[in-house]
Amino acid sequence: MKKEKTPMPEQQPQERxxxxxxxxxxxxxxxxxxxxxxxxxxxxxxxxxxxxxxxDIKSFIKxxxxxxxxxxxxxIREKNSLPAICGRVCPQEDQCEKKCILGIxxxxxxxxxxxxxxxxxxxKNKNDPGSSKKSDDSLENAFAELERIHDGNGNKNLNINVQxxxxxxxxxxxGSGPAGLTCAGELAKMGYxxxxxxxxxxxxxxxxxxxxxxxxxxxxLKKEVEFVKNLGVEIITNALVGNTYTLEDLFxxxxxxxxxxxGAGLPYFMGIPGENLNGVYxxxxxxxxxxxxxxxxxxxxxxxxxxxxxxxxxxAGNVAMDSARTAKRLGAEKVYLxxxxxxxxxxxxxxxxxxxxxxxxxxHILSNPVEIIGEDSFVEKVRCIRMELGEPDSSGxxxxxxxxxxxxxxxxxxxxxxxxxxxxxxxxxxxPGLGLTRKGNIIADxxxxxxxxxxxxxxxxxxxxxxTVILAMGGGKKAAISIxxxxxxxxx
Amino acid sequence: xxxxxxxVIIEKEDLAEKIVKLVIYNPQIALNAKAGQFVIIRxxxxxxxxxxxxxxxDKKAGSITLISMTIGKTTTLVEKMREGESxxxxxxxxxxxxxxxxxxxxxxxxxxxxxxxxxxxxxxxKNAGNTVTTIIGARNEKLLILExxxxxxxxxxxxxxxxxxxxxxxxxxMKLKELITASLNxxxxxxxxxxxxxxxxxxxxxxxCDVTRQYDIxxxxxxxxxxxxxxxxxxxxxxxxxxxxxxxxxxxxxxDGHLVNFNLLLARQNYFCEEEQLSMEEYKKENHTGxxxxxx
Ligand SMILES: Cc1cc2nc3c(=O)[nH]c(=O)nc-3n(C[C@H](O)[C@H](O)[C@H](O)COP(=O)(O)OP(=O)(O)OC[C@H]3O[C@@H](n4cnc5c(N)ncnc54)[C@H](O)[C@@H]3O)c2cc1C
Ligand SMILES: Cc1cc2nc3c(=O)[nH]c(=O)nc-3n(C[C@H](O)[C@H](O)[C@H](O)COP(=O)(O)OP(=O)(O)OC[C@H]3O[C@@H](n4cnc5c(N)ncnc54)[C@H](O)[C@@H]3O)c2cc1C
Ligand code: SF4
Ligand code: SF4
Ligand code: FES
Numbered sequence: 001m002k003k004e005k006t007p008m009p010e011q012q013p014q015e016r017x018x019x020x021x022x023x024x025x026x027x028x029x030x031x032x033x034x035x036x037x038x039x040x041x042x043x044x045x046x047x048x049x050x051x052x053x054x055x056d057i058k059s060f061i062k063x064x065x066x067x068x069x070x071x072x073x074x075x076i077r078e079k080n081s082l083p084a085i086c087g088r089v090c091p092q093e094d095q096c097e098k099k100c101i102l103g104i105x106x107x108x109x110x111x112x113x114x115x116x117x118x119x120x121x122x123x124k125n126k127n128d129p130g131s132s133k134k135s136d137d138s139l140e141n142a143f144a145e146l147e148r149i150h151d152g153n154g155n156k157n158l159n160i161n162v163q164x165x166x167x168x169x170x171x172x173x174x175g176s177g178p179a180g181l182t183c184a185g186e187l188a189k190m191g192y193x194x195x196x197x198x199x200x201x202x203x204x205x206x207x208x209x210x211x212x213x214x215x216x217x218x219x220x221l222k223k224e225v226e227f228v229k230n231l232g233v234e235i236i237t238n239a240l241v242g243n244t245y246t247l248e249d250l251f252x253x254x255x256x257x258x259x260x261x262x263g264a265g266l267p268y269f270m271g272i273p274g275e276n277l278n279g280v281y282x283x284x285x286x287x288x289x290x291x292x293x294x295x296x297x298x299x300x301x302x303x304x305x306x307x308x309x310x311x312x313x314x315x316a317g318n319v320a321m322d323s324a325r326t327a328k329r330l331g332a333e334k335v336y337l338x339x340x341x342x343x344x345x346x347x348x349x350x351x352x353x354x355x356x357x358x359x360x361x362x363x364h365i366l367s368n369p370v371e372i373i374g375e376d377s378f379v380e381k382v383r384c385i386r387m388e389l390g391e392p393d394s395s396g397x398x399x400x401x402x403x404x405x406x407x408x409x410x411x412x413x414x415x416x417x418x419x420x421x422x423x424x425x426x427x428x429x430x431x432p433g434l435g436l437t438r439k440g441n442i443i444a445d446x447x448x449x450x451x452x453x454x455x456x457x458x459x460x461x462x463x464x465x466x467x468t469v470i471l472a473m474g475g476g477k478k479a480a481i482s483i484x485x486x487x488x489x490x491x492x
Numbered sequence: 493x494x495x496x497x498x499x500v501i502i503e504k505e506d507l508a509e510k511i512v513k514l515v516i517y518n519p520q521i522a523l524n525a526k527a528g529q530f531v532i533i534r535x536x537x538x539x540x541x542x543x544x545x546x547x548x549x550d551k552k553a554g555s556i557t558l559i560s561m562t563i564g565k566t567t568t569l570v571e572k573m574r575e576g577e578s579x580x581x582x583x584x585x586x587x588x589x590x591x592x593x594x595x596x597x598x599x600x601x602x603x604x605x606x607x608x609x610x611x612x613x614x615x616x617x618k619n620a621g622n623t624v625t626t627i628i629g630a631r632n633e634k635l636l637i638l639e640x641x642x643x644x645x646x647x648x649x650x651x652x653x654x655x656x657x658x659x660x661x662x663x664x665x666m667k668l669k670e671l672i673t674a675s676l677n678x679x680x681x682x683x684x685x686x687x688x689x690x691x692x693x694x695x696x697x698x699x700x701c702d703v704t705r706q707y708d709i710x711x712x713x714x715x716x717x718x719x720x721x722x723x724x725x726x727x728x729x730x731x732x733x734x735x736x737x738x739x740x741x742x743x744x745x746x747x748d749g750h751l752v753n754f755n756l757l758l759a760r761q762n763y764f765c766e767e768e769q770l771s772m773e774e775y776k777k778e779n780h781t782g783x784x785x786x787x788x
Contacts, residue, residue, distance in 0.1 A: 200721065245524075269727070275737070288720055302538060377755075
């Protein structure tokens, strides 16, 4: 058996920084089978313990070795309705693959890559008549495809028969991120009438406005959203709950329960001088312009973005890596990443850090911005201070402390703040008495996702704080089960 | 197209050169809209999201009224839309509603594209039992809108034009100063204003605040910063008010004008100037050929 994962073909760094196409190209059948055969089929598979939705990993991998890819997909779909997405964006090294027994001595089985393979294979070979276009990855075709799916008259990516289900009760879901989509899908399968209310003009939450095309092609998300719609879920976009619809409107319209999955969309800033200068973006703004609004295709698309010489990104999570890599693709000469701790502490997925380095992102570790300096209200440079790691704090992490007199400047015409996001208070403020944490997240029971207000449930980032796609999905699923219990029993 | 499709344009009217009024069918927004709030629209699948104030709403008819002044590509597209067509996306009502109370004597000022947004506030202010003095201003007579409607709701009504083609020749801030001085001298026929509400171009709001600051008259302005989502998610719309950074789309758009950092707002509004011009030029290029074909 090979010690290392079967490598996955990728676009070469010099090439890919010139386009927004997906970087990792995915396994072909031979590669997938080769990788699947590395799995030991453990009696007590540890991998499944590491997966927040407890996919029966060993079984789906076994099915791959038998070339029965559609059964493999069904196996995954028992637990996870968004495999093409999770296979791509889960932090596997901290989850399923972390627990894989092979990982003790060698590299773990590439579970994420296999999951992605199965989903993509199914998409290509079974239910997608338009997939012959797939190999031709010109943007034009991709968009034509998007349009077609959007119209709803192509692609029915369906394994499930949509019957005219006897609707048990109507449930409102607020937010169409992974938590909302999953909860809606699960409840629809149980026979509920579901409406998702989404503030933006497109569905998907962070998956559509945050995570870039080169990491998660929007066509894949579109298909997953279509899948949920085909289960009978109604999605109303341009619907900001709290404003367009009040909660009273929803209860009044006959919705029996409301699931809040509004995510962690409020951008944080550092509070340093110069932060409101022209050229300072929150990562949310920068990514939304490029992903949701397609500013990288300006002026074909109307939303602008400034293509400046140097960008600096503050932070080192997935959001920071996505911002830096997007900036590079806009044609920046230099893209700096400023982080106050060391590479070891970076919260981003390892794969993202590696990809960022390959693409020439310049890391300034142990550095922290203290001031943004501009002229004529335009950013020119960012003044930073060097940090060193001090004593471990209560969480056991060594906290960074500034080194006096060590200031230095980095020249950049745009600065992207990717230092974290909090819960958006807009809707929450309009629900009198709703229990919130000190940080403003909703307090919801871990098992039942119930809030302190009758009929209102919550999960995903709005409860946990910024976390991961799979955890949000897990939350959505738990909420669905709990909502069903509530509707059946009528007891709060 | 069915008349009662969501976001369909029920009625379109040219109010003045480059100023159009659109009545749009959207009962849900009409139901919850209050004075001072706005919507974000997108008129094209490749288009930008732009904010427009809800100039009026009719719960019964399920409609909202938008008044758009053409200044760039997106507003040009808005101007070109026809009755029966529908707007791709309309999100709202957004932002906080205006503070409506019985203040006493309120001066409502609308300049240029600010005349439309000041109208619904003026109506409510009047209904709340205030004495209302209205000043509207524009570059010239042709750009004045809603004159009769505003006049009907006001106790005192003044028009200003930069070129003197109608009413007072000069800026609204100059007229305001004149009125305040007169009221203080006892030469005017109305009392000192208790509050001023000013909506219009940023420089106009700034000059109004410069006047009222001297007399310590509380002044509310409505900030038109660049926006994307309008829900507090992106931070594009941030403005400085006092020592704090606020998001105009959710914390505003109305703020205490004496605390607003107008210079910052002006700078941020112009950040994408070059790109906006390019966008317009490209659009004109494309549409030149199209127009010729149509003309033949
Ligand atoms: C740039 C970026 C990169 C990331 N990369 C990864 C990664 O690689 N792997 C990973 O596992 N995780 C990643 N994450 C985290 C992950 O995306 C989130 O944890 C996950 O999306 C949370 O899901 P959610 O459903 O709780 O909320 P969200 O995805 O945030 O969705 C919430 C939705 O609710 C809508 N909404 C908010 N308020 C209202 C309202 N009042 N009415 C109607 N709709 C409303 C919002 O518009 C949004 O669409 C990343 C996050 C970001 C920002
Ligand atoms: C809360 C609010 C309410 C508004 N109400 C009205 C109204 O009732 N009627 C009206 O005619 N106009 C209104 N505006 C202004 C209107 O949004 C802009 O005129 C419009 O966005 C210009 O778009 P454009 O593509 O035609 O012009 P562009 O050429 O793109 O831009 C011209 C100028 O408009 C501003 N602008 C550009 N894009 C945006 C954007 N996405 N968001 C906000 N401003 C932008 C910038 O300052 C820019 O310099 C309002 C703005 C705000 C913030
Ligand atoms: S969903 Fe994520 S954690 Fe679970 S098996 Fe798939 S990649 Fe691993
Ligand atoms: S722990 Fe690893 S080797 Fe064992 S079954 Fe799971 S994937 Fe296979
Ligand atoms: S427009 Fe995005 S936060 Fe205000």
